Amino acid sequence: MPLADSPPVFHATGLAKRYGRRGKQALADVNLTVPAGRVIGLVGPNGAGKSTLLNLACGLIEPTEGSLTVLGSRPASNAAHLARVGFVAQNTPVYGSFSVAEHLTLGAKMNPSWDPALAERRIRQVGLNPRQKAGQLSGGQRAQLALTIAAAKRPELLIFDEPAAALDPLARKGFLRNLMEFVVELGASAVLSSHLLDDIEQVCDYLIVLCDSRVQVAGDVRHLLNSHARMAAPRGGFDRLPPGTEVIRTEHRGHYSHALVRIDAAAGPLPYPPEPVSLEELVLAYMGRAAGMEIGVDARTEAWETQR
Numbered sequence: 001m002p003l004a005d006s007p008p009v010f011h012a013t014g015l016a017k018r019y020g021r022r023g024k025q026a027l028a029d030v031n032l033t034v035p036a037g038r039v040i041g042l043v044g045p046n047g048a049g050k051s052t053l054l055n056l057a058c059g060l061i062e063p064t065e066g067s068l069t070v071l072g073s074r075p076a077s078n079a080a081h082l083a084r085v086g087f088v089a090q091n092t093p094v095y096g097s098f099s100v101a102e103h104l105t106l107g108a109k110m111n112p113s114w115d116p117a118l119a120e121r122r123i124r125q126v127g128l129n130p131r132q133k134a135g136q137l138s139g140g141q142r143a144q145l146a147l148t149i150a151a152a153k154r155p156e157l158l159i160f161d162e163p164a165a166a167l168d169p170l171a172r173k174g175f176l177r178n179l180m181e182f183v184v185e186l187g188a189s190a191v192l193s194s195h196l197l198d199d200i201e202q203v204c205d206y207l208i209v210l211c212d213s214r215v216q217v218a219g220d221v222r223h224l225l226n227s228h229a230r231m232a233a234p235r236g237g238f239d240r241l242p243p244g245t246e247v248i249r250t251e252h253r254g255h256y257s258h259a260l261v262r263i264d265a266a267a268g269p270l271p272y273p274p275e276p277v278s279l280e281e282l283v284l285a286y287m288g289r290a291a292g293m294e295i296g297v298d299a300r301t302e303a304w305e306t307q308r
């Protein structure tokens with residue numbers, strides 16, 4: 001549930017990041033206000049800028065232009081702010097030569113708000129052996145350890161960069177269920193970057209689609225689904241849509257065109273019956289538009305795969 005009085009999780013204005021003077025523009029002109037109390041899915045193809053945005057949010061790197069606040073403050077501006085954010089980086093790094101129990105001891109030493117009972121309970125629940133070296137854990141177990149450490153800080157915001165990418169489908173489901181339990185138990189917000197739309201669909205109620213360094217669309221998932229529609233029209237028929245509508249993607253099949261259209265600001269009646277869209281159709285339409293790709297219905301999955 002959105003927390004009405006809490007500052008936004010992210011507030012970005014003209015945010016841009018370029019790596020090196022002649023390097024890659026990894027983020028450009030990001031303007032975004034994401035409310036607190038949400039589970040936010042950050043999706044986009046390889047190289048879209050997802051890790052860059054999350055690393056900026058954790059204060060690991062600095063923007064080239066613009067500003068970003070996280071929970072109302074500059075990222076990592078002081079120790080108190082650091083304690084409010086838990087971060088699980090891509091490939092869930094842990095110290096290989098430390099045991100599970102030593103990770104918890106270290107976490108307790110480094111974090112004033114550490115909750116030892118939560119950490120120990122979770123380690124038991126997910127079946128981790130406290131004496132086992134982290135370097136000997138499987139990918140799934142490592143992810144569970146990293147999640148436990150991030151959550152035992154009792155942060156207001158949990159940030160995960162591709163947390164479940166290395167896990168098999170069953171382990172991924174379990175991991176995401178644990179993640180959601182933590183979010184509920186802590187009353188926290190969470191941001192989760194992923195290539196995997198299924199994961200996003202399973203746990204997220206807020207969506208950010210990032211392609212080619214720019215935010216293509218962002219908003220409450222239910223609102224986004226309600227504000228877009230699929231329509232079929234004779235070729236050229238989409239020229240007749242009322243002002244305020246926006247055709248995101250068009251496909252041509254025979255004498256008909258099919259489009260995914262943003263309709264929430266339509267200034268008049270729609271000339272063709274609107275049909276509901278799925279989250280996958282919505283994301284693919286924005287990704288396809290950003291990539292300038294023509295997508296046929298049968299090629300949707302393939303297009304998603306090739307962008308991953």
Ligand SMILES: Nc1ncnc2c1ncn2[C@@H]1O[C@H](COP(=O)(O)OP(=O)(O)OP(=O)(O)O)[C@@H](O)[C@H]1O
Nearest residue numbers: 019023024026044045046047048049050051052053
């Ligand atoms: N440290 C760096 N130095 C130079 N360029 C970088 C650096 N980190 C990222 N980039 C570039 O910035 C762009 C965005 O990268 P980023 O890692 O943010 O994308 P991503 O969406 O997280 O990708 P993926 O899904 O593959 O992890 C890419 O073109 C990448 O090559």
